[in-house]
Amino acid sequence: MQEFNISEGNLEQCLKCNLCTLVCPMMQVNEYYPGPKKAGPDGERYRLKDPDYYDYALKYCLNCKRCEVSCPSGVKVGDIIQAARLKYAGHNLRDFVLASTDLVGSLSTPFAPIVNATLKARPVKAVLHTVMGVDAQRKFPSYSQKTFTRWFRKASVPGGEADQSGFERFVRFYHGCYVQYNYPQLGKDLVKVVNAAGYGVRLLEGERCCGVALISNSFGRQATRQARANIAALQQAVAAGEDIVTVSSTCTFTLRDEYPNVLHLDNAAVRPHLTLLSRWLCRQGPLPFRKDLHLRIAYHTACHMQKLGWRSYTLQLLRQIPGVEVIELEPRCCGIAGTFGFKKENYAWSQAIGQGLFDAIREIAPDYVVTECETCKWQIEMSTGVPVLNPVSLLAMSIV
Amino acid sequence: MTQEFDVIIVGGGVTGAAAARDCALRGLRTLLLERGDICDGASGRNHGLLHSGARYAVTDPEGARECIRENQILRRVASSCVEPCDGLFITLPEDSLEYQDRFVQACRAAGIAAEPISPEEALRLEPAVNPALIGAVKVPDASVDPFRLTDANIIDAVRHGATILKFHTVTEFIKEKGRIAGVRALPHGESGPLEFRAREVVLAAGIWTAELARSAGVRIEMLPSKGALIIFGHRVAGMVINRCRKPANADILVPGDVVSVLGTTSDKVPLDTIDDMHATPEEVDLLLWEGVQLVPALASTRVIRAYAGVRPLVMAGGEGDGRNVSRGIVVLDHELRDGVPGLITITGGKLTTSRLMAELVTDKVCEKLGVKAPCRTALDPLPGSEKRHPKAEEPYFKRAAIGRHGSEADRMDFKRGREIICECEQVTRAEIAWAVQTLGVRNISDLRRHTRIGMGTCQGSFCIRKVARVLAEELGKPELERDFIADYLQERWKGMTPVLWGDTLREAEYMQTMHRDEI
Known part of the structure; x- marks a missing residue:
């Protein structure tokens, strides 16, 4: 039936059961938000009548997609909301700066120490807060002096620090902006783990930012341009018979789901070959784990990880590490939602949404929180003081 | 006790409502009697199409000309509908x-x-x-929304002094010296009829006109x-x-x-x-x-x-499938036609030409009563038509109401009732309270016609209990809450039964599970 269905996002399958309303993190804290059902399928019927029914309160949608995961009727509630925002919402300079991770990242890395110091300075924060609307209480992720790809090109050559020439089989690594500009170490960790599994790592040709922040800030055209470039790059890898591995749940979710569902781009050919590293590793042989670790970690399921449905792969893998006690946190939103929590008007809501999660983490007091999402990491580290690791980094720590 | 009027209109469809407004605007003491709710008959059971006349251009050029004129007038005076x-x-x-x-x-x-x-x-x-x-x-x-067009006419008629009595069934015509001098009508739930007198009685009862005419002693073939x-x-x-x-x-x-x-x-x-x-x-x-x-x-x-x-097609000789019969406007002066003074019938026509039908019959009434006031309904905007679109700054709970009722939404008390009761159609308590006060809503089916409550995708499955409670509260009759639920579910069920497949079947199963006790 769905094949023939013409209504976008399965709008008409909605039975109005309100399960999505129950799971929406924003509904619990923000009385101005009409909720996923009203903003999504209900509102869409009115927007189809007349675009004047677009409600600016749709900006409060976190795009966490918990509504979609909960929907028993297969309605793409979150997609309907995203599509409406892309079509009708406006934006400002602040949104542009926050959304353009590629542009800002490539401008910042050459001056990383200066940028990092500047972003920490009180007066700068005050200006950002009042003029730009970026909340002063936020800690910015710091920029790296050297991008990941610069390191990799030097290190991967024969005789280099991470020589990839001895492998017969390869995977491609979609590294994303966070690895590239902010935290190249995570990329290095991936290379170590993949190599330990007997594969070499290659980079994609012409990788761009996945565009998740562009989509949620309504820069549809720019997002589409980047998505087209990425699909072409991924197709090239698939044509070479290589899987594409990733470290970030949000980038992966965007490449896999947002491209076809929100930007209406066909990625069917690459979709089966795109996977988070943990899922890929589950199909490989056992890793050479160390036996001397003694760690308690708490696993946090990022919203987009929930949407991907791949949490069990990561948990299975983490539980194989000797000496690591894995505590699974109840899946709930941390509240940051990418750029959302950086906007000063959203700061209080952002923290209120995450409060339950922060309390749970403080109570467990683990050595690390482990999660696939970089913005969850910033939020949890800032709000609880507990260090947060990507599972790939934990794996890198755990192998010989 | 007998109440005296200049004119009594029988039938609260779009034609009767427009006629009541026209009569009231021309200064007549006007009474409208409706046996059920406003728009119960064909006025509430049509396409909601404001014809340009194109559909009739080939087969009925005169009807087509009427349509395009009325189309242009209603776009102007009824812009919220x-x-x-x-x-x-x-x-x-x-x-x-x-x-x-x-x-x-x-x-x-x-x-x-x-x-x-x-x-x-x-x-x-x-x-x-x-x-x-x-x-x-x-x-x-x-x-065109037929419910709102009718409501807007009713609201304006009342604002110009007309009396609207819903749930009053005409049981008998008062005949004096061969002339119709008024009607007796039974208010629902009462034991005896009331007497209403007027110098002219207008039949605007759609398909029910035939039966009423018979009891008035004239014959109309419908x-x-x-x-x-x-x-x-x-x-x-x-x-x-x-x-x-x-x-x-x-x-x-x-x-x-x-x-x-x-x-x-x-x-x-x-x-x-x-x-x-x-x-x-x-x-x-x-x-x-x-x-x-x-x-x-x-x-x-x-x-x-x-x-x-x-x-409500009028037989114009010969048999047909209903599409070949004239849909032209028919004004019957029963004094001339049947020798029964005091009785006029307005029938035929279309939703699109309802204003013109009202004008023609009001002209006839005025002629009989010797009233010279000109018709203003082609010029004076209907209530609500000052505003049609919700503005960006309007809060979400008010938007749908503006879309439905135009500037009438400004009369709703959103301070007291911004809570959304029907989510599919975004109907608030404020809108329900407004419908009760302004339109004399008595049950959920009435409320549905005037507000779209329960008309959305879930057909009331999820809001019915809330609606029943809020309506019973607004009416000050909490004891009616359970009856409301049962009656309304029956009514929704009637419309869903012929289309029970796919998602509507899933919805119906859900509805049944939730309201097992009431179905």
Whole structure:
């Protein structure tokens, strides 16, 4: 039936059961938000009548997609909301700066120490807060002096620090902006783990930012341009018979789901070959784990990880590490939602949404929180003081 | 106790309501009697199409001219009820382009701005139309909400001094010296009728006119013609889509508020069935089969409901299937026609020409009463029509109400009742309270007609209990809450039964599970 269905996002399958309303993190804290059902399928019927029914309160949608995961009727509630925002919402300079991770990242890395110091300075924060609307209480992720790809090109050559020439089989690594500009170490960790599994790592040709922040800030055209470039790059890898591995749940979710569902781009050919590293590793042989670790970690399921449905792969893998006690946190939103929590008007809501999660983490007091999402990491580290690791980094720590 | 009026109008459909307003505007002491709720009959069971007249241009040029004039007037004076969406007449490969040429010429002769456009242009304007089309004509059709048009007339009639009594069944005509001097009417729930006297009584009771006329001692032959329609859950097309051929079954799709309405069939039915109208599964099949020729997407779009109404056609000699009979406006002066003074009938016509029907019958009433006041209804805007679109800064809970009632929404008390009760149609407590106070709503079905409550995709499954409680509270009759629920579920069930497949079947199962005790 769905094949023939013409209504976008399965709008008409909605039975109005309100399960999505129950799971929406924003509904619990923000009385101005009409909720996923009203903003999504209900509102869409009115927007189809007349675009004047677009409600600016749709900006409060976190795009966490918990509504979609909960929907028993297969309605793409979150997609309907995203599509409406892309079509009708406006934006400002602040949104542009926050959304353009590629542009800002490539401008910042050459001056990383200066940028990092500047972003920490009180007066700068005050200006950002009042003029730009970026909340002063936020800690910015710091920029790296050297991008990941610069390191990799030097290190991967024969005789280099991470020589990839001895492998017969390869995977491609979609590294994303966070690895590239902010935290190249995570990329290095991936290379170590993949190599330990007997594969070499290659980079994609012409990788761009996945565009998740562009989509949620309504820069549809720019997002589409980047998505087209990425699909072409991924197709090239698939044509070479290589899987594409990733470290970030949000980038992966965007490449896999947002491209076809929100930007209406066909990625069917690459979709089966795109996977988070943990899922890929589950199909490989056992890793050479160390036996001397003694760690308690708490696993946090990022919203987009929930949407991907791949949490069990990561948990299975983490539980194989000797000496690591894995505590699974109840899946709930941390509240940051990418750029959302950086906007000063959203700061209080952002923290209120995450409060339950922060309390749970403080109570467990683990050595690390482990999660696939970089913005969850910033939020949890800032709000609880507990260090947060990507599972790939934990794996890198755990192998010989 | 007897109450005295200048004129009594029997029938609270769109024609009766417009006549009551016209009479009141001309200074007559006016009473409108309705046996049920406003828009209970054909006025509430149609396409909601404001004809440009194009559909009649070839077969009934005079009717077409009437339509385009009234279309232009209502766009102006009833802007909160009319959506000027325009329409397309599409020609499919099995139709004839020669007919299209004849059609365009006939439209132009009737003063209708019919503009032939290429199939590509038609698909650009309305991507939902059948891409196989070979020709298209753009016409100034529009969508009109019959409930709100009637309500706006009622509200204005009351503001100009008219008395509206709903749930009053006329039981008898008062005859004095061979003249009709008034009526006796039984208020529902009371034991004895009340007496109302007037110098003129106007019958505007649609298909029920025949029976009323008989009891008044005159004979009017009506031809009940049943029309079935189906409602799709959302807007599939933004324009009215017609088939450019001789009028036939299921060849009009109208965007009505947030849904799409497809119709109609046309079948002669016996007079004794007119109080129990419902669409049959066969009619639904026929409608869908024809509808997908217009808009292929209808094949997979969720149908939420089917319903049927009766066209009040007046027999003009000869038999027909209901489509060949004149739909022209008929004003019967029974003093001249039957030697029964004091009685006038207004019938025939269409939703589109309801204002004109009211004008003609009010002219007749004024002539009889010797009143000289001119008709103002073509100039004076109806209440609510100052505003149609919600503005960006309007809060979400007020937007749908503005779309439905225009500036009347400013009279609703959102400070007290911003809580949304019906989520599909975004009806708030404030709107319910307004409907109770302004329109004399008594039960959920009344409330539905005037606010769209429970008319959305879930057909009331999720809001019915809230609605019942809030309505009972607003009426000050908490004991009615449970009856409201049972009655309303029965009524919704009637419309869902002929279309129980796919998502509507899932919805119905859900409804049944939730309200097991009431069904």
